[in-house]
Amino acid sequence: MEKQKAVVMLSGGMDSATCLAVAIDSGYSAAVLHLNYGQRTQAKELDSFNKLCDFYGIKGKLVVDVGYFTQIGGSSLTDNKIEVENANLDSDMIPNSYVPFRNGNILAIAASWAEVIGATAIYSGATQADSSGYPDCRQAFFNAFEKAINLGTMPETKIKIFSPLINLTKAGIVALGGRLRVPFELTWSCYQNNDFPCGICDSCALRQRGFNQAGIIDPLLNIGKR
Amino acid sequence: MEKQKAVVMLSGGMDSATCLAVAIDSGYSAAVLHLNYGQRTQAKELDSFNKLCDFYGIKGKLVVDVGYFTQIGGSSLTDNKIEVENANLDSDMIPNSYVPFRNGNILAIAASWAEVIGATAIYSGATQADSSGYPDCRQAFFNAFEKAINLGTMPETKIKIFSPLINLTKAGIVALGGRLRVPFELTWSCYQNNDFPCGICDSCALRQRGFNQAGIIDPLLNIGKR
Numbered sequence: 001m002e003k004q005k006a007v008v009m010l011s012g013g014m015d016s017a018t019c020l021a022v023a024i025d026s027g028y029s030a031a032v033l034h035l036n037y038g039q040r041t042q043a044k045e046l047d048s049f050n051k052l053c054d055f056y057g058i059k060g061k062l063v064v065d066v067g068y069f070t071q072i073g074g075s076s077l078t079d080n081k082i083e084v085e086n087a088n089l090d091s092d093m094i095p096n097s098y099v100p101f102r103n104g105n106i107l108a109i110a111a112s113w114a115e116v117i118g119a120t121a122i123y124s125g126a127t128q129a130d131s132s133g134y135p136d137c138r139q140a141f142f143n144a145f146e147k148a149i150n151l152g153t154m155p156e157t158k159i160k161i162f163s164p165l166i167n168l169t170k171a172g173i174v175a176l177g178g179r180l181r182v183p184f185e186l187t188w189s190c191y192q193n194n195d196f197p198c199g200i201c202d203s204c205a206l207r208q209r210g211f212n213q214a215g216i217i218d219p220l221l222n223i224g225k226r
Numbered sequence: 227m228e229k230q231k232a233v234v235m236l237s238g239g240m241d242s243a244t245c246l247a248v249a250i251d252s253g254y255s256a257a258v259l260h261l262n263y264g265q266r267t268q269a270k271e272l273d274s275f276n277k278l279c280d281f282y283g284i285k286g287k288l289v290v291d292v293g294y295f296t297q298i299g300g301s302s303l304t305d306n307k308i309e310v311e312n313a314n315l316d317s318d319m320i321p322n323s324y325v326p327f328r329n330g331n332i333l334a335i336a337a338s339w340a341e342v343i344g345a346t347a348i349y350s351g352a353t354q355a356d357s358s359g360y361p362d363c364r365q366a367f368f369n370a371f372e373k374a375i376n377l378g379t380m381p382e383t384k385i386k387i388f389s390p391l392i393n394l395t396k397a398g399i400v401a402l403g404g405r406l407r408v409p410f411e412l413t414w415s416c417y418q419n420n421d422f423p424c425g426i427c428d429s430c431a432l433r434q435r436g437f438n439q440a441g442i443i444d445p446l447l448n449i450g451k452r
Binding site: 068072103 | 292294297298325326329331333337339361362364367375377378379380381
């Protein structure tokens, strides 16, 4: 029997890499979607994406340019005039790396592609438990968007959104990825565009804490021991 | 008092032009969004968009390229290998001009922009009453998407989606546009990329029937009398 197809959003970070591993482990044939949205680290993320695709032998790849995020602005990730904030993991404030409604846009593209290729699932590696508080990374948002997709596509199209990491902490993701043998050394998390992770941006801080708490050493650069 | 801002989706067709007129008539300051999505008639639609912006003195304009629709394919509007079907207005079938989940993508972009510029409304000229049966042009879809937007954006962001044409027939839109003095001669509706509207595609047939039923002569080319 032919496998069901799933569109998996793969940024090249450790969360989406783990999410891809979960989709494959669940028996889906993965078609992976990557977005160039004018983020500072676009080339680094695309490189990680391609390496992960090679590692998993992915055949269905779609890389799309959504440069309009740069036109729209409003985030330190896509607007060079806004500085990337250093992390404050204890703050309730949504950091300025938030790209307005990014997941809404990504899910919309994923839904269009899924409908065309006949995929029955969309996988997102978003987390709400230990994330930066981005509003478009919450289960309630995914539920609402899944409903919108199924109302806004052909009657025969039925698409389920899976967000298997949504309630995991970063440490939980590291542990899950470890069990699924995710090649974390191929992933890129840092929000700065340097040769090595900066270690102090929001994303680096979350990754570092996750590996530390999971008791695993980050193969990317042994960041837990710096 | 400063006017509230609304993001208005303006393709350059007669529906979106009428929708823009409604938004302005309702007291909003309109910021207009146009998408180049690799459709056959991209240049014609952009030309109409710009003429309409000039006519209404619009200051906030955003034109974004979403060429990924061509990559994704699946529609006669964006895939040159698929022929544009001639109209069959009595059929229940969704025509192959349907671009998978297009409105979901457009609304997602509109929501991102609206959040950045502080707009409190998004206007769509979609219709369900007398449309081609596209699933993403139904009120239930807009309701679901509005919910998704408000769950997926910052807590202080509150955005309402208005689709003032949703229950109007094409004739009703012509009549409304006529009352609001919409410059229909600046709009473009045809799905074919010719100098003049083809008169036989789905979109032309709907326009022609609408003007005929409203008892108004289409200023674009007197199409009701051919």
